Amino acid sequence: MSSREPTLADVAQLAGVSPTTVSRVLNNRGYLSEKTKRGVADAIATLGYRPNSLARALHGKSTQTVGLIVPAVSLPFFGELAVEVENALAEAGYRILICNSMGRAEREREYLSLLVGNRVDGIISGAHNEGLNEYDTIRMPLVTIDRELSPSIPNVRCANRDAGAMATRALIEAGRRHPLLLTSRSGPRNLREAGYRAEVARAGLEPRIVTVPFDTPIPQRFALVQGSLDEARAQAPIDGVFATDDLAAAEVLEWARSRSLSVPGDLSVIGFDGTETMRRALPHLATIRQPIAQIARAAVDILLGQMRGTLPRPIDEAGDNSSPTLEFAGTLVQGRSLSL
Template sequence: MAARREPTLADVADAAGVSLTTVSRVLNNRGYLSDSIKARVAAAIAELNYRPNQVARALHGKSTQTIGVIVPTVALPFFGELAAEIENALADHGYRILVCNSMGRADREREYLDLLVSHRVDGIISGAHNENLKEYGTVRLPLVTVDRELSPAVPNVRCANEEGGRAATELLLERGSHSPALLTSRTGAHNRREAGYRQVLERAGIEPVIMTVDFHTPDAERARLINAHLDAAGSQVDAVFATDDLSAAAVLHWATGRGLEVPTDFKVVGFDGTAAVRRALPELTTIQQPIGALARTAVEVLLTQVEAVAQGEEIGSSPSPAELPVTVLRGSTA
């Protein structure tokens, strides 16, 4: 049995009874060609199920109509929904996506970044959470990040994190909390949700309590660490603002296991408001990110860069992030 292989441009030319140059001209719509020749080439392409080699197109300076998307993992509700929305938004412009899951590993993100560049994608949208990857500084492709600061020259599309942190913390205080803790992945000046939390507590004269569990911690270990933080805090904490909904869900599980009534004995507010978590935990009070709008904005900003490159223009710097408003979804946990 003959080995199976993808048909080539030469196969199309043979089937249509024309030259390679003629097939190339048909595919690229260059020069005058009779309708009969176009029809013969189209029929050969359909018969052979020929697919143009996108990498070869890139090597000839043509668009691959492909965008690379790097996320931690689409298994997480926020990034799964973000990737789907980006795919839909790009499809409206005739683009496809290559989704790369970094799985929280810097080495894997570097490998995917190299893969996308070598495959000559037209641009990259990155939402991965690995820090200090100098390789991004060598990328000469259109590049946009979602909620990730790379450099002043790279556009960052994000929600109003600081505003959301303030809204979550204010809600906990309004509902009677006297000592709300923050549960987050990494503490520091870059964490704008934490900044909003600290601002509200400073005005209220309350000492902040910061609990950190790294974003990339495996699920089983993550639950254990969250339980340990909350058990150690004891009665010093009567509420938690978790900077993602999966952490908020773990806090609710902890409270149930300790016999605490929510929200009477303990209050919880999350962040993200994905459709998946809303279906699973409709009672969760959370700060909802505008995921669809984030995706569409990231695509618009990226394709503006892609068009500039196609016109031979330099990609300009982004003086400030594109920041979109959040929404408070009130459930029964706060």
């Protein structure tokens, strides 16, 4: 048995037809008898032949493949997002290549180069690294999820500002007068923080923000969360925490347990994401549920529109091509971590 991958020529030889005929069968081009189609299909099955997607791309044909860049599918939100994106693409006849950036800009650059080099039909980017100029040169269909790269690139996300205000308001309505925000990065791009700030200002309270970078290695992360919360609590009282993702909220709950703080007696906690994984693990955690399926399918619909030519691509040299951000509302999920 040969150790090399079978080629199109091998298929043609076994089927007793020309390589051109095999190519026509694979691309469903022109009239072909059922006998010929069956013969080629049988030869493909016998040899285990796999069409070369890169070769198809070099001939200007679709590879039927889309790249998805996320921080890590091990994170519940991005794992469930990847599943929903994959399902939506599969329904349209596309496969998916999932790239985990692990929160590192250089790794995202490498994956972006890989996807472009292999001529995928489009890219969906949900990674959180900033300052990657490589996206400015991409001419292929491109959509982002919860990431602002450029006014010309469609961005699909939860209505983060409103959802952040909703989470903060829930803490205040639970009687909390010293609510703290635990997030990965503070600044004007953090819309959940903007919602938190607006709501504490409306209630006449002082904003307090603790940051733990997203790419903090797991072995060091919990110690950093503990230390940051200890320091904040030493400076002023804390009676509520809004964590901008559910994993961070879980760390807050563990910190409270280790410091003999009762939840929700001494401390109310609310998270963000509301994935099925975290709902099963922490059913008592109050959170803001993101509409993951809606976000994923909307991103895929926009990308398919770009690929089919019914929607403009991100960079259109003919003129301005600004794309509005598409937002979906979050939902408050009550839990015992918020109030009894």
